[in-house]
Amino acid sequence: MARFDVNIVVIGDASCGKSCLLQRLLTNRFVADSERTWGTEFGAKRIAVVLPDGSQRRVSIGVWDTSGYPRFHLTSTRFLAGAHAILACWDATSRRSWDSLRAWVRQRLPLQQLLLNDGHLYVGTLVGASAGDAVVEAREQEPAAQVFLAACKSDLVERPQQAQRGHGGSAAPPAEGLPGTGSGSPAQSLGVSVEVEHWPSLSRLQQEEEEQEPQQQVQQQQQDERQAAAKAAAERGGGRGRAAVDQYSASTGASVLWTSARTGEGVLECFQTIAQEVLQRRWAQQQQAQQQPQPRQLQPARPQLPPLSGMLVPAAALLLGGPLLAAAVAKAALGDCFHLELHRGRLYVQAGVPSTGPPLSPGAVEVRPTGVPALGNGAFAAQRIPAGTYLGDYTGELLDRPAFFARYPNGVGDFTAAVDDEWAIDAVRPVGDTATFHPVHLNHSRGRANVRRHYARAARRISFFATRDVQPGEELLYDYGRAYWRGREQMELP
Numbered sequence: 174m175a176r177f178d179v180n181i182v183v184i185g186d187a188s189c190g191k192s193c194l195l196q197r198l199l200t201n202r203f204v205a206d207s208e209r210t211w212g213t214e215f216g217a218k219r220i221a222v223v224l225p226d227g228s229q230r231r232v233s234i235g236v237w238d239t240s241g242y243p244r245f246h247l248t249s250t251r252f253l254a255g256a257h258a259i260l261a262c263w264d265a266t267s268r269r270s271w272d273s274l275r276a277w278v279r280q281r282l283p284l285q286q287l288l289l290n291d292g293h294l295y296v297g298t299l300v301g302a303s304a305g306d307a308v309v310e311a312r313e314q315e316p317a318a319q320v321f322l323a324a325c326k327s328d329l330v331e332r333p334q335q336a337q338r339g340h341g342g343s344a345a346p347p348a349e350g351l352p353g354t355g356s357g358s359p360a361q362s363l364g365v366s367v368e369v370e371h372w373p374s375l376s377r378l379q380q381e382e383e384e385q386e387p388q389q390q391v392q393q394q395q396q397d398e399r400q401a402a403a404k405a406a407a408e409r410g411g412g413r414g415r416a417a418v419d420q421y422s423a424s425t426g427a428s429v430l431w432t433s434a435r436t437g438e439g440v441l442e443c444f445q446t447i448a449q450e451v452l453q454r455r456w457a458q459q460q461q462a463q464q465q466p467q468p469r470q471l472q473p474a475r476p477q478l479p480p481l482s483g484m485l486v487p488a489a490a491l492l493l494g495g496p497l498l499a500a501a502v503a504k505a506a507l508g509d510c511f512h513l514e515l516h517r518g519r520l521y522v523q524a525g526v527p528s529t530g531p532p533l534s535p536g537a538v539e540v541r542p543t544g545v546p547a548l549g550n551g552a553f554a555a556q557r558i559p560a561g562t563y564l565g566d567y568t569g570e571l572l573d574r575p576a577f578f579a580r581y582p583n584g585v586g587d588f589t590a591a592v593d594d595e596w597a598i599d600a601v602r603p604v605g606d607t608a609t610f611h612p613v614h615l616n617h618s619r620g621r622a623n624v625r626r627h628y629a630r631a632a633r634r635i636s637f638f639a640t641r642d643v644q645p646g647e648e649l650l651y652d653y654g655r656a657y658w659r660g661r662e663q664m665e666l667p
């Protein structure tokens with residue numbers, strides 16, 4: 174997942190209004206017949222939020238709009254990794270959509286467990302083979318996405334009068350039987366008091382699932398239903414369906430955000446609330462971490478001389494006779510100590526040769542917070558990793574120069590790795606995915622490096638190898654190289 178201040182993944186049933194919500198956020202337009210989402214779509218925007226210290230800041234949010242169609246569930250679930258927030262949407266006019274939203278939250282995070290903690294629903298990682306026998310471990314900091322609930326199409330139903338946002342039911346008018354007022358366990362309180370007839374669009378979703386209606390007929394039906402929904406909402410004058418929403422919100426602690434892509438009401442506010450709450454929580458975690466004794470103190474990096482001594486011979490040959498001669502001389506002079514590659518008219522000389530060591534055994538590397546806020550996560554050996562072990566390739570999206578600068582106009586991509594002067598690999602997806610090891614999680618150290626990367630530029634591969642035996646608990650680190658740190662703040666890890 175790319176690096177935005179706040180990564181938001183939107184989930185929910187097909188046709189509940191997720192895509193319209195995103196369209197409205199990004200373009201401020203309502204696109205009534207937006208096409209179904211195939212796989213996952215993405216949009217980014219900068220929005221203003223108020224920080225806990227009262228200051229205003231513009232932050233970038235990345236929003237992944239996942240498909241609600243069953244065949245895409247796997248893809249959609251994959252995108253949850255690395256999310257700071259999960260926005261679970263439902264169609265406010267449809268009881269069926271609401272029921273299936275709850276199913277989404279409960280079932281479609283198969284390796285995760287929802288945990289209630291200080292007013293938010295956190296997603297903790299399950300460690301183990303299956304949900305049945307797994308040991309549930311809520312990781313203390315990562316990857317805990319906050320879950321928010323968004324009512325789409327709320328212009329068609331009654332909404333809270335005082336505020337468009339309910340948090341644990343608190344901003345909403347009192348609803349009967351709210352947990353916290355002595356109504357019983359959360360499980361008992363989940364919407365049991367709601368009757369189907371108060372969710373007028375039941376028939377529409379059934380028809381959409383069958384996917385056999387001619388488009389015109391469906392549109393006409395949607396329009397009829399909208400009118401019916403508005404009428405029903407006016408008649409019931411209080412939105413009895415809301416009681417279920419409030420109850421669920423109260424029992425889970427997830428904020429409810431009421432939105433209408435049609436009128437635009439609540440849409441920007443919805444994303445502002447999410448960004449604000451994510452940043453607030455991050456801020457609180459940072460404060461907490463600063464108060465605790467740091468397990469490791471960072472020291473400013475000491476300048477080091479480049480290790481060039483062994484390259485003087487090929488360098489001289491390069492000057493005198495060009496790359497081909499240099500390659501030949503270096504090969505003869507240095508043998509296996511150096512790996513030489515002539516690529517796009519340049520001679521690249523790398524210390525060492527690609528390893529022939531054993532591949533990494535599953536579970537041998539654990540990705541977890543380093544305990545140093547500025548560093549974020551790191552990769553730690555969970556068992557002894559023998560010298561020469563192949564740790565994996567830096568995989569991701571291959572970007573050519575124009576694509577790279579279109580995405581990172583200032584030329585800085587924290588999770589990108591340059592292959593040569595034309596190509597870079599952007600590890601968009603795995604960032605934040607702490608369930609699986611990817612070399613993107615390796616932090617930098619010059620003095621303590623126990624990993625080295627190897628380039629095969631023609632093949633556009635960057636591979637990583639352990640340079641020595643790494644003991645359990647040790648962090649895996651490699652030298653990012655001087656170019657990476659140009660204009661950035663580097664720390665040498667003790």
Ligand SMILES: C[S@@+](CC[C@H](N)C(=O)[O-])C[C@H]1O[C@@H](n2cnc3c(N)ncnc32)[C@H](O)[C@@H]1O
Pocket residue numbers: 547548549550551587588604605613614615616617618662663664665666
């Ligand atoms: C490729 S990521 C490394 C993994 C990352 N820490 C994570 O949470 O997944 C690169 C970023 O990690 C941080 N980082 C890694 N090593 C560092 C170091 N020695 N000093 C300062 N920042 C470092 C910087 O923010 C850098 O842009």
